[in-house]
Amino acid sequence: MAKVWVDDxxxxxxxCVDELPDVFQMGDDGKAHVVNAEAASLEEIKEVAEACPTESIKVEE
Ligand code: SF4
Known part of the structure; x- marks a missing residue:
C-alpha cells in the first residue's frame, strides 16, 4: 500500500483539500494533512500532488 503524506x-x-476533501484536511497548523489516503485512487492523489504549488504532497509506493 502506498504511503501518502504532506511535508512541512x-x-x-x-x-488539495478542495480537490480531495476525504483525503486531505487543513490542520490547526495551517497546513494540509492526510486524513485518509485510501479515500481516493493513487492516480487521483498523484494528480493532486503534481498540482501542489510547493510539491509538498509525497507519495511513496
Ligand atoms: S501547498 Fe500543497 S499540500 Fe499544502 S494545501 Fe496547497 S496543495 Fe495542499
Whole structure:
C-alpha cells in the first residue's frame, strides 16, 4: 500500500483539500494533512500532488 503524506513545506493554499476533501484536511497548523489516503485512487492523489504549488504532497509506493 502506498504511503501518502504532506511535508512541512505546505503553504496552506487548500488546493488539495478542495480537490480531495476525504483525503486531505487543513490542520490547526495551517497546513494540509492526510486524513485518509485510501479515500481516493493513487492516480487521483498523484494528480493532486503534481498540482501542489510547493510539491509538498509525497507519495511513496
Ligand atoms: S496543495 Fe500543497 S501547498 Fe496547497 S494545501 Fe495542499 S499540500 Fe499544502
Amino acid at each position: 513545506t505546505c503553504i496552506g493554499c487548500e488546493a
